[in-house]
Structures are given as structure tokens and as C-alpha cells.
Amino acid sequence: MVQSSVLGFPRMGVLRDLKKANEAYWADKISQEALLAEGKRLRLAHWKIQKDAGVDIIPSNDFAHYDHVLDHIQLFNAVPERYTSQKLSPLDEYFAMGRGHQKGGVDVPALEMVKWFDSNYHYVKPTLQDNQTFSLAKDPKPVREFLEAKEAGFQTRPVLVGPVSFLALGKADRGSSVDPITLLDKLVPVYVELLKQLKAAGAESVQIDEPVLVFDLRPEVKAAFKPAYEAIAAAGDAVPKVIVATYFGDIVHNFDVLPAFSGAAGLHVDLVRNPEQLEPVLKQLGPNQILSAGVVDGRNIWKNDFAKSLEILQTAVKALGPERVIVATSSSLIHTPHTLASEKKLPSDVYEWFSFAVEKVKEVATLAKAVTEPDAVKAELEANAAAIKARTDSKRTNDPAVKERQAQVTPEQHNRKAPFNTRYAEQKKHLSLPLFPTTTIGSFPQTSEIRVQRNKFTKGEISAEEYERFIEKEIELAVKIQDELDLDVYVHGEPERNDMVQYFGERLNGYVFTTHAWVQSYGSRCVRPPIIVGDISRPAPMTVKESKYAASISKKPMKGMLTGPVTCLRWSFPRVDVHQSVQCQQLALALRDEVVDLEKNGIYVIQVDEPALREGLPLRKGQEREAYLKWAVDSFKLATAGVENSTQIHSHFCYSEFQDFFHAIAALDADVLSIENSKSDAKLLKVFIDEEYPRHIGPGVYDIHSPRVPTLEEFKQRIEEMLAYLKPEQLWINPDCGLKTRKWDEVKGALSHMVEAAKYFREKYANKA
Ligand SMILES: Nc1nc2c(c(=O)[nH]1)N[C@@H](CNc1ccc(C(=O)N[C@@H](CCC(=O)N[C@@H](CCC(=O)N[C@@H](CCC(=O)O)C(=O)O)C(=O)O)C(=O)O)cc1)CN2
Numbered sequence: 001m002v003q004s005s006v007l008g009f010p011r012m013g014v015l016r017d018l019k020k021a022n023e024a025y026w027a028d029k030i031s032q033e034a035l036l037a038e039g040k041r042l043r044l045a046h047w048k049i050q051k052d053a054g055v056d057i058i059p060s061n062d063f064a065h066y067d068h069v070l071d072h073i074q075l076f077n078a079v080p081e082r083y084t085s086q087k088l089s090p091l092d093e094y095f096a097m098g099r100g101h102q103k104g105g106v107d108v109p110a111l112e113m114v115k116w117f118d119s120n121y122h123y124v125k126p127t128l129q130d131n132q133t134f135s136l137a138k139d140p141k142p143v144r145e146f147l148e149a150k151e152a153g154f155q156t157r158p159v160l161v162g163p164v165s166f167l168a169l170g171k172a173d174r175g176s177s178v179d180p181i182t183l184l185d186k187l188v189p190v191y192v193e194l195l196k197q198l199k200a201a202g203a204e205s206v207q208i209d210e211p212v213l214v215f216d217l218r219p220e221v222k223a224a225f226k227p228a229y230e231a232i233a234a235a236g237d238a239v240p241k242v243i244v245a246t247y248f249g250d251i252v253h254n255f256d257v258l259p260a261f262s263g264a265a266g267l268h269v270d271l272v273r274n275p276e277q278l279e280p281v282l283k284q285l286g287p288n289q290i291l292s293a294g295v296v297d298g299r300n301i302w303k304n305d306f307a308k309s310l311e312i313l314q315t316a317v318k319a320l321g322p323e324r325v326i327v328a329t330s331s332s333l334i335h336t337p338h339t340l341a342s343e344k345k346l347p348s349d350v351y352e353w354f355s356f357a358v359e360k361v362k363e364v365a366t367l368a369k370a371v372t373e374p375d376a377v378k379a380e381l382e383a384n385a386a387a388i389k390a391r392t393d394s395k396r397t398n399d400p401a402v403k404e405r406q407a408q409v410t411p412e413q414h415n416r417k418a419p420f421n422t423r424y425a426e427q428k429k430h431l432s433l434p435l436f437p438t439t440t441i442g443s444f445p446q447t448s449e450i451r452v453q454r455n456k457f458t459k460g461e462i463s464a465e466e467y468e469r470f471i472e473k474e475i476e477l478a479v480k481i482q483d484e485l486d487l488d489v490y491v492h493g494e495p496e497r498n499d500m501v502q503y504f505g506e507r508l509n510g511y512v513f514t515t516h517a518w519v520q521s522y523g524s525r526c527v528r529p530p531i532i533v534g535d536i537s538r539p540a541p542m543t544v545k546e547s548k549y550a551a552s553i554s555k556k557p558m559k560g561m562l563t564g565p566v567t568c569l570r571w572s573f574p575r576v577d578v579h580q581s582v583q584c585q586q587l588a589l590a591l592r593d594e595v596v597d598l599e600k601n602g603i604y605v606i607q608v609d610e611p612a613l614r615e616g617l618p619l620r621k622g623q624e625r626e627a628y629l630k631w632a633v634d635s636f637k638l639a640t641a642g643v644e645n646s647t648q649i650h651s652h653f654c655y656s657e658f659q660d661f662f663h664a665i666a667a668l669d670a671d672v673l674s675i676e677n678s679k680s681d682a683k684l685l686k687v688f689i690d691e692e693y694p695r696h697i698g699p700g701v702y703d704i705h706s707p708r709v710p711t712l713e714e715f716k717q718r719i720e721e722m723l724a725y726l727k728p729e730q731l732w733i734n735p736d737c738g739l740k741t742r743k744w745d746e747v748k749g750a751l752s753h754m755v756e757a758a759k760y761f762r763e764k765y766a767n768k769a
């Protein structure tokens, strides 16, 4: 029999229950016991959904209160001493690593958090020491949760982050220089011990995720698989059967690693992203090994095309026989929303096009049956074929006017009128900015009051005028606070925006949006990606009213704030029937009109955020990457190049690793870039000198993900470090990212130190000059 399996289920619950519980705990509103009980309730509910759907292999240990990689940091006792020395409870220590801790005399910043492959999910980086040791935590979480499931009547397959991926995704702590992969020998015995405990608890098989196999790997990392998996295989029947899981790419270029898994029961591959790897993978499997075929997309919300999936599955079954094929989700479903059933406002035709996690779980089970007994699921197969056909035939997808405009795009439209030096001279006159200008990245705290008012407006409980007036008041407050802080370039604070992508999706043709389709981004933070279903165009200005009002009450330059085309695309659920470059250009044209409209309305500094530019970068170097960068950069340029020389274009990215695609960042030709830098080494800025980058840069001087307020000294020290790599006249002073997740007192505290530090250097360098 062909079995069905799910690689991981969303953690948040139907109504973001986990978010609410975590945040209530952090605010001291519920006890630790209450929080843990809520976690248990969610796990049980999610196992039940999968069991009821008929899934054969249900995951456990896919749940995490904050992040599953962070779970493993604690599981292997790889917690840096600055946390263990605080003697917090395990749960508080865990949250301290995730989000920092500043309470009861304890003051520790969070560990670094970065993007999980090319997704909008963030993981906490294992942060390792020169003398790092590992040991198994007491009452290990995977065992505990396996037993919890078992007791409730669910036989599960625990999910673990593999030893090689755990290390390869980590880094040396500040002040250490260890190459994490060299720690493998120390980690593997702990792993084997964990697997033995799982077996003793009754686990028949485990899913060990080694997603780094989709990357180009350093030889040291490649070589690590063999000793790791041989040690596991050597434990024989004392450990569960192992399925090694990869996702988000193909592994064909790493086939030389596969012999390392000869002791494993099987291999999972992503056949949504790379269906063409099926044939070569089939040839690589050992005579008894299982193929877990990832055919149900864990990264998007489109209904599975059963006919297409069945073709793939039949090829696999033909080669291996039904006993050696598992039908699976392509990756964990944490990247999809919980259930389509919550969506009451989608147009009814469109509703039929989608599947969220609950529906995907059913798809996996149906497909597994359909491979060998199509008659048993005849009705499901017919309904699926009809839905796929209805979408293909729909008129919603096609707008001739958009296509016409795209056909007329010229190369000149991508370039500013003059090179940077000329532009900068005009901007300097126009904007009269000091040395080390201070600014923020756009958003100010999204207070619960803002959300409540927006919710009332959405529900029709207050009128559009009342809501507008409320937003104006918020903008007034933001301007007043920036006056008090004495910042140099202001923002309006984005109070009118639910989210930087969703907000634009809601104002563009070609999109539909949801009411409950939340996806975890990091910790308790979720996003509700809008869905691109057709050709995109802008029916009316989207941000002009708020920016214009803000500028009218401000005595300093007001920065207009837009989300760039690449980010709008990446943080939406994109279409799969049209190439992403086409969707991106449509977004670029819509934004180009917005940029020009802002300028016409007196906004002369315009920031076009592209934080998702890097995550969209194909995971492997080579042709595919170059092709992506070409259309991504072109889209940004098309969106921004319509303005006069005297208008200053900013862009923002909240990451600092662009060493490997620096030429693309430079090619954007933005006048000012703000980037994340507070938690990475200032050395990363060296690339700007090496490449003789001529334009202006604001490397973030503090981490906005944490509620912690840095001291004045920390700001000065950080700026000093940056000045080792950047020219003073190039340097802007700003936070890492927007401040929407912070509270006002945290923002005021941090920004007042930031401005004071900028003034200190302004004075210091004025004296020098
Ligand atoms: N799309 C996206 N991706 C991103 C980022 C981003 O800003 N956007 N930033 C980076 C980090 N990721 C982040 C992701 C989310 C949030 C965030 O703050 N999310 C908010 C939700 C934002 C939102 O859409 N809010 C809506 C809905 C708010 C809400 O919960 N409303 C209540 C009702 C109102 C109430 O009574 O509170 C409800 O629906 O139940 C609004 O403001 O209108 C959250 O989790 O709390 C921050 C950073 C990378 N990726």
C-alpha cells in the first residue's frame, strides 16, 4: 500500500491561538502552566486533524513555541553561557534566546534570527563556541511529545533537524572562530542517544531533515554526512528507521552524498519545486529504500492538480512498487495557512482554487489511495479535475490592458535621468541634510488601539471618515514624537497599514485576500499573504493621501514608503500559471505610477522596501540566480526610475549578507540603502569599500526584533565599528528595520539614544573637518 505523510503542520491554530498564548505569557497575563497546556491542546488538535483525514504518517516534534531550530539548541544543550548563567526556567531561557530578556535584573539580547532558506519563516541560528560541547537535555522534547501523542492514541513520526543541517545552519558566536561543522563528532553521539530514547519510547521511524542538501555545499559539510549517518546506522535496531528529508530544491548536484544514507530507510525529495529530479533520484535509491515523494506544495495555496501528481506517483510506483512509495507534502506545511474553511469572504469561484494545510492533509491521503485504487476516490478525483479546469478557463486571470502596457516597456524606463553624483548634488540642496542623517525604516508601533480601530472599520462599526481621522491623529503623534527626538528624515509611521505587503495587495487589481489565512513569520509574528490570481494593475493611488498629510504637518523631509515589486511578489502567494518575472513587472509598473504620484504631491524622499530580494535568490549559484537577479533588479529600477534627480530614492533590506550578490544591490542604483547590521559583524560592510560603492548606506545600529533598549554606549560603539568600513559622508544612522512590533516607550528609549549617538559623531567629525 502506498502510504501518505505530512512533514509538519502549522503551529498557530485556527485563530492564531499560539500567538495569543505566547504573547499573553510574555505580558505576564497567563502562567507558564497555562501556556504549556495551550501548546498541548494545539498539538493534540493538529494530530487529530491529520488522523481524521486518513494520513498514515503523522509528524510530532514539528510543534515549537517559538522556532523548531531553537528547540534543538536547547535539546542539545547548546545554549550560550550568557543565557544559562541567568538561571531562568527552561521555557524562559528558550524565549530569552528567541527574543531577548530584559526583566528582573536580567538583560540579555536575543540570538540572531535569519530566513529559513528562501521562505518568509525565520529560524534562530545555532550560535556555537570554540569549546562547544553537546549533551542531551533532560526529558528531551521529541521524546516527550512522541509519548504525549502516543498516550492520546496517535502513532507519530518524530521530526528532527539533522545533525549536519543543524551545524551547517549555525555560526560561531561573537569572539569564537569555530567552524560549526567541525563539531560534528561531538554532536553525533548525542543524536544517537536521542534516537535510542525515541526507539525505546516506541517510535518506529523518524524524519531527519537535512535541507542543506539543496545548497551548493562546502566539501567539509558534504563530508560530514557519512560519519554522521554511519554512526546512526551502526546503532541498528536500537534506533528507529530513518527517512532523510530534503526540500525547497533538488539534490541531484549532491548525489555523491547519497551513499552516506545507505543505512537509512528512505529519502524525501521535493517534487513540486523540482519534479525533474524524480528519475535520477529513483536510480539512486538502494534496493529496499523508500521514496517519500513531495507532491503536495507546502509553500503555496493552490489546490493540488491530482492528474499531474498521479503521473509522478505512478512513475515512482512503477519503479519501486507501492510499498516503497510514500505520498507526502513537499515540505512542512508551516508555510501555509491553517484552513480554507475559515475564509467566508473569498469569491466563490476562487475559493475552489485553493487548499490550505487542513485541505492539503486530505489531498495527501486522497492521492495515496488514488495511486492504487482510483475507484475508491472517484468523486474526489472528478471534483479536483473540475476545479483545476475552472481555474484554467477563468476570465479573472487575464487583463489585456496590463499585457499591452508590459509590451511597451522600454530599456530607458529603467534608468534614472542622471548618475548618482549629479543626483546627489541636487538632493543635497533640496533636502539640506546634516552629516550622519538619522531616520527610521518606516513603521512605528502598531498599538492595539490601531488594530482595534482598523478592525472596527473593517467590520463597518466606524465610518471611513472616522477611521481616516483616527489615522491622521496617529500620523500627528508620529510626527510630534519625531520632532521631540529630533530625527532628520521623518516617516509617517504606517499606522494605516495592516502589513507592508497585504496593504498593497488589497489596493491592487489581480489580487484576492483572506481574513484568517495567517502564516508564521517568526516567533509569535504572523503574516497574511495576499494571493495573486490574475494580471496586476493599480486602479488608484495607494499611499498618497497619508504621505501628503504627513508632509503637510512636518518641518523636516517626509519619506514616502512603498513596498517594492519583488517583495510584494515574494510575500504574496504568487500565481503558478505565469512566470514570476511577469508578475513582478506588473507590480513594478503599478508602483512606478505610485512613486511618480508621490513626487507630484511633494514627497521628495521615497523608500521602496525590498527586504525579500535576497530570500528570492535561487538557493544555488549559477544561471538561475543570474536570471532571477536580472528581472528582480529590472523590476526595482522600473518602479523607481521615473523621478527627478532631486528626489531621493531609498531602499531597505533587513539582512546583511549580500557579499554573494553585491553587484545586484549596486545595480539597483538606489541613492540610500538601509540594511540590517546590528547583530552581524560590522566586517560585512567591508564589501562596500572593496567594491568602491559610491552611494549612501544606513547599516542598522540596533536590533528591533527584541524589546530590549540598547544603551547610548552600545550605539556609539556600533557606529564606531561601522566607521572602520564606511566613509562618514556615506553613513546614515537608522535601526535595522521598522518598529511596528515594538512599544512606544521602547522606541522612544532606543531612538533617543540613537539620535544622541549620531549627534556625538556629527560633532566629532565637524571638529575634524
Ligand atoms: N509580510 C511581511 N513579511 C515580513 C515582514 C513584514 O512586515 N511583512 N517583516 C519581516 C519580519 N516579519 C514580520 C511578520 C509579521 C509581523 C507582524 O507584526 N505581524 C502582526 C500582524 C500584522 C497584521 O496583518 N495585522 C492586521 C490584523 C491585526 C489583528 O490581529 N487583528 C485582530 C483584531 C484586532 C484586535 O482586536 O487586535 C484579529 O484579526 O483578530 C492589522 O493590523 O489590521 C502580528 O503577528 O501580530 C512583523 C514582522 C519579514 N517578513
Ligand SMILES: [Zn+2]
Binding pocket: 441, 611, 652, 653, 654, 736, 737, 738
Ligand atoms: Zn526590514
